[in-house]
Amino acid sequence: MVEEVKGKIGVFDSGYGGLTILKELIAELPEYEYIYLGDNARAPYGTKSYDVVFQYTLEAVEFLFEKGCELIILACNTASAKALRTIQQTILPKKYPGKRVLGVIRPSTEKVGLLTKTNKIGVLATEGTVKSDSYKIEIAKFNQGVAVFQLACPLWVPLIENKKWNTVHGRSLIKEDISTLLRLDSEIDTIILACTHFPLIIDYLLEIIPRHITILGQGDIVAKSLSVYLDKHNWLSMKLNKEGKITFYTSEDPLLFKKFTESEFLEFFKDIKVLKF
Ligand code: DGL
Numbered sequence: 311m312v313e314e315v316k317g318k319i320g321v322f323d324s325g326y327g328g329l330t331i332l333k334e335l336i337a338e339l340p341e342y343e344y345i346y347l348g349d350n351a352r353a354p355y356g357t358k359s360y361d362v363v364f365q366y367t368l369e370a371v372e373f374l375f376e377k378g379c380e381l382i383i384l385a386c387n388t389a390s391a392k393a394l395r396t397i398q399q400t401i402l403p404k405k406y407p408g409k410r411v412l413g414v415i416r417p418s419t420e421k422v423g424l425l426t427k428t429n430k431i432g433v434l435a436t437e438g439t440v441k442s443d444s445y446k447i448e449i450a451k452f453n454q455g456v457a458v459f460q461l462a463c464p465l466w467v468p469l470i471e472n473k474k475w476n477t478v479h480g481r482s483l484i485k486e487d488i489s490t491l492l493r494l495d496s497e498i499d500t501i502i503l504a505c506t507h508f509p510l511i512i513d514y515l516l517e518i519i520p521r522h523i524t525i526l527g528q529g530d531i532v533a534k535s536l537s538v539y540l541d542k543h544n545w546l547s548m549k550l551n552k553e554g555k556i557t558f559y560t561s562e563d564p565l566l567f568k569k570f571t572e573s574e575f576l577e578f579f580k581d582i583k584v585l586k587f
Contacts, residue, residue, distance in 0.1 A: 317549040318343045320374030320382035322367070325353035325471050326570055327506030328385030331414065333578050334529030335383070336556070338537050343551040345377055347587055350562035354467040355388040356436020356505070363438060367393035368401065373559075373587065375406055380549045382411045383536065387435055387504050387528075390415045391442035410546060415444050417535035418502055418528045423453030425524050428497040430457050432523075434487070435504035437462040445504055459494040463487050463505070470507045473570070476514070484511070485518050492520075500524045510574060559587040 321332045325348050332346050347370050349355075355363050367389040374382050384390045390413030397411050422431055433445045440462040449458050465483055469475040475484065492498060501523055503509055509527040519525060540547040556579075560567040564584035571579050 316378055316551050317380035318345050318374075318378050318551060320344075320371075320377070320379035321346045321385050322370045322374065322382060322389065323348055323386040323506055324355040324366075324388065325350040325467070325507070326510065326567075326574070327467070327470075327508075328383075329571060329575060329579075330506050330509040330527065331383065331385035331529045331532050332556075333575060334533040335536065336578065338530075338533035339540070340554050341552040343553050343555045345374060345379060345557050345559065347374060347559045348561070348567060349587070350471065350560050350567060352561060353471055354436065354464075355386065356438045356462075356467055357464050358438065360392050360438075363388055363392040364396060368397065370587075371397060371401075371411060375409060377559075380409055381546060382409075383532065384411060384413045385506055385532070387414055387444075387506065388438040389413075391439045391444040410543075412536070412539070414506065414528050414532050415448055415504075417531045418504070418526065419445060419448035420452050420535075421531055422449060422500060422502055422526060423456055425526060426456060426500040428499045429453075429455055430459065430495050430497045430499060432491045432494070432498040432501040433458055433460040433504045434463055434491060434501060434508060435460065436467060437464045439504055445502065457495070459491065459498060461487060461491040461494070463508075466511075467505065467507050470510050475511055481514065484514065488515075488518050498523065500526060502526045503528065556582070558582055558584040560584060561587040 319342050321328050384394055394413040440460045446458045469480045474480050568584045
């Protein structure tokens, strides 16, 4: 008898940000079955303590495992910075051997050194990610001599989650943050959007960030790196369902989530099914 293959890929974010990663995962690896979980009711994570982010992330990971995920992408830099290592090193071996949880920081930091010519990189992220220094630490591992200038943007995520970024106040606050980052060093020539929410306002960022600066989002890089990972770990890929389905869960009102997702990602997500986390 052939064993039924049911495993899914879980994609977790504090809210809508991880959709910028999911979109690229689907473009790169359309054959897999995905479950997206947005903890919108408890976002933002970026201003919360280590313990709280760890606890929320663990709850999400356990929920996604219960729903049949074999592999989870923490499509949230804050969760990747504050919870990934502990989950990988202490929770998985004891409770879920054979399942995997991956983050988004390592793939982006591996690539960024190839883009900068001045060896000066700006990082825009949440307060939690900046305080963890994860980008500085990881960039130093792969790119010696590269200077990293970080700026925490604590208000961007609430502005994006609540669709308020495109107001006079929202736009001027974002613009001021970009100027603050660029004042840290006039030779910054590459900026990493180290929060998955930030590509949701990419059109505005392209307007206000000088053209000579390369803006690096993470979706494409994470998707390509997952593809390589699955090729290398064939035993895991064999456990995954290949029916190209997606189910969405949110801790907020499913109707709100559906409306936001369909309006922001019209060409990717239509008539989506959203359930309550
Ligand atoms: N989108 C998430 C990140 O990449 C978290 C944003 C937040 O909830 O503060 O960091």
